[in-house]
Amino acid sequence: PVIPVGSSMGGWVALLATLARPERVKGVVLVNPAQDFTEKLMWPGLADHERQAILREGETVITEEGLGSYVLTRRMFEEARDWLLLDGRIDITAPIHVLQGRADDVVPWRHQVELAERLSGGDLRLDLIEGGDHRLSSPAELERLVEAVEAMRG
Template sequence: MIFLPGFKSDMTGTKATALRDWCLRRGRAFTRFDYSGHGQSEGNFEDGTVGRWASDAIAVLDQVTQGPQILVGSSMGGWMALLVARARPARIAALVGIAAAPDFTEDLMWASYGEDVREILRRDGVYYEPSDYGEPYAISMRLIEEARDHLVLRAPLELPFPVRLIQGMRDPDVPWRTALRLAEHVSGDDVEVILVKGGDHRLSEPADIARLEAVLDALPGG
């Protein structure tokens, strides 16, 4: 299993730790990592792009792991998981998205920005977006523009393995209909969407972790 964390998140969170323990109990290999500019990895966050972070994830798959992998992606990690799966479909056994946020730079950021914010980005190259999770996010125009080369919801997604999408309906960051849109784009039939009516974006409470573990246990070979 590989855990792919979210935007400006890292590999030390509750979900990553819970997944490590789940794998240990079942004698499975578990890999977690930080993208460049995140957590313990080198680099500046502001220099990062979707393509660079996806390349990090693909490199981890290629150089660190062996055999078929379950990809578990949280928020932006869900987008990264889709890009990894698209690049290396033969290596993927299943994909689990937790509040997956594919194409968020275009559909959730750029689309929601007023002309004032867009002008800041064009003029300064960076916009400091307030965050409920700590210091403001430095959103660069380069991030927005480069991400357009990696959008996944503009064409069918060939994912020939089980796909499970867990999404909170009270998620303030990713609208729950994003999970339905993603499910519609997956060409395979083994796709399930689990909507949690009271669920937030993090989905890291004990009940959320128990739900995630049940989803993993129910996967073929789980």
């Protein structure tokens, strides 16, 4: 049995892997999971001229402090639509533990409410960590992650 652990986009991937091989999964631990982020978080957050460039030219360049410049493509958004989870029921019977920072400015904690509404079939634990950011990388936050994985191991 495996315990997928994923952070941000890796959380989305962990959910998809669990759906693909449910018989192999003992439990899932997610850190600020960004399921459907392309559609629910990224696209609506783009400026209108950026969305128009993606639709018209197929890409746009984004520059962010700390991340530098990167390209967003129409193909990325189109392919991501094939993997959306929040438009229906998510049947996962394995227990899921979500660690979510309340101060996360990339994936707002309310994004996990929609995940909770869509999940059916197993236990869900959602820890909202006061002051926690998107990385949840302080020593205390990392300890919580280790404890969550250890608890899944049984």
